[in-house]
Amino acid sequence: MRAATAQSKAETLIEALPWLTRFHGATVVIKYGGNAMTDEVLKEGFAEDVVFLHQVGLRPVVVHGGGPQISSALDQLGIESTFTAGLRVTTPEAMQVVRMVLVGQVGRDIVGLVNRHGPFAIGMSGEDAHLFTAVRKHAVVDGEPVDIGQVGEIIKVDAGAVRALIDDGRIPVVSSVARGDDGEIYNVNADTAAAALAVELQAQKLIVLTDVEGLYANWPDDTDVIDSLTGDELEALMPTLSSGMVPKMGACLTAVQGGVPQAHVLDGRVPHSLLLEIFTNEGIGTMVMP
Numbered sequence: 001m002r003a004a005t006a007q008s009k010a011e012t013l014i015e016a017l018p019w020l021t022r023f024h025g026a027t028v029v030i031k032y033g034g035n036a037m038t039d040e041v042l043k044e045g046f047a048e049d050v051v052f053l054h055q056v057g058l059r060p061v062v063v064h065g066g067g068p069q070i071s072s073a074l075d076q077l078g079i080e081s082t083f084t085a086g087l088r089v090t091t092p093e094a095m096q097v098v099r100m101v102l103v104g105q106v107g108r109d110i111v112g113l114v115n116r117h118g119p120f121a122i123g124m125s126g127e128d129a130h131l132f133t134a135v136r137k138h139a140v141v142d143g144e145p146v147d148i149g150q151v152g153e154i155i156k157v158d159a160g161a162v163r164a165l166i167d168d169g170r171i172p173v174v175s176s177v178a179r180g181d182d183g184e185i186y187n188v189n190a191d192t193a194a195a196a197l198a199v200e201l202q203a204q205k206l207i208v209l210t211d212v213e214g215l216y217a218n219w220p221d222d223t224d225v226i227d228s229l230t231g232d233e234l235e236a237l238m239p240t241l242s243s244g245m246v247p248k249m250g251a252c253l254t255a256v257q258g259g260v261p262q263a264h265v266l267d268g269r270v271p272h273s274l275l276l277e278i279f280t281n282e283g284i285g286t287m288v289m290p
């Protein structure tokens with residue numbers, strides 16, 4: 001019995017060999033979504049996975065969201081908050097809360113969990129060292145531009161500081177707040193920020209963890225997951241998507257069109273989904289390829 005259990009562990013390890021070889025030294029940008037990070041055990045598992053990737057020779061970079069955490073902070077402060085086309089309408093007052101929650105709370109939590117394993121994670125706001133420069137973005141509803149306040153569209157990425165951290169053996173943990181050349185700070189959807197960074201770093205993969213199994217073909221009527229699709233197929237689907245899937249799939253499209261060979265949407269509620277995606281033959285979730 002013991003030998004059989006040990007044997008199956010060896011098989012699992014050896015199945016990972018081709019993937020370890022293929023992704024050795026590869027930069028992988030991981031977007032960790034607010035809805036997949038509400039459970040303590042899952043958060044600890046996520047941190048373990050990221051450290052595992054680092055220790056086996058990949059170069060993970062984390063970009064995190066925190067939508068639910070921002071919403072509950074705004075609620076507590078009695079500040080109203082709505083979404084248009086998957087983006088939070090952000091007043092100057094809300095922007096202060098967004099920055100405080102993302103940079104001061106959610107980012108710190110992830111850094112802390114990773115650093116239980118060693119001196120790896122360093123938190124950064126997208127404002128730091130001009131990482132993300134943005135301009136004011138309008139949402140488009142029925143073809144018309146709609147003002148959504150201090151929401152930013154990234155126009156420039158300076159990833160020098162991120163590269164320096166990676167080269168120093170660290171794991172950058174980035175919050176999706178951007179600076180503007182106009183002196184403003186901007187709230188950027190974290191999926192969008194992750195894609196911009198993945199393109200700039202020419203990552204091997206963009207992996208977006210969320211709270212559904214992947215992209216559902218006929219959501220909300222049924223939950224058949226689309227296993228894989230091309231950038232062209234995704235582009236054709238984009239106008240049919242709703243809510244949080246709009247920025248998420250838009251991010252995957254930006255990544256593959258920008259030279260990232262694979263973009264994935266995974267279920268962050270599945271323990272160790274990152275490892276399953278990268279190191280097993282089956283793969284999980286939805287994969288987008290150019």
Ligand SMILES: Nc1ncnc2c1ncn2[C@@H]1O[C@H](COP(=O)(O)OP(=O)(O)O)[C@@H](O)[C@H]1O
Nearest residue numbers: 033034035210211212215216219242243244245
């Ligand atoms: N086609 C679709 N497939 C899967 N989920 C969808 C789809 N369209 C909309 N959604 C919604 O998008 C949500 C994921 O986006 P979001 O809540 O912004 O996630 P996160 O906080 O992880 O960024 C899902 O929980 C689901 O409610």
Ligand SMILES: CC(=O)N[C@@H](CCC(=O)OP(=O)(O)O)C(=O)O
Nearest residue numbers: 033034065066067087088189190
């Ligand atoms: C403009 C915009 O919508 N910004 C997001 C930023 C956080 C985020 O993207 O968090 P998730 O990944 O958890 O959704 C927000 O304010 O909620």
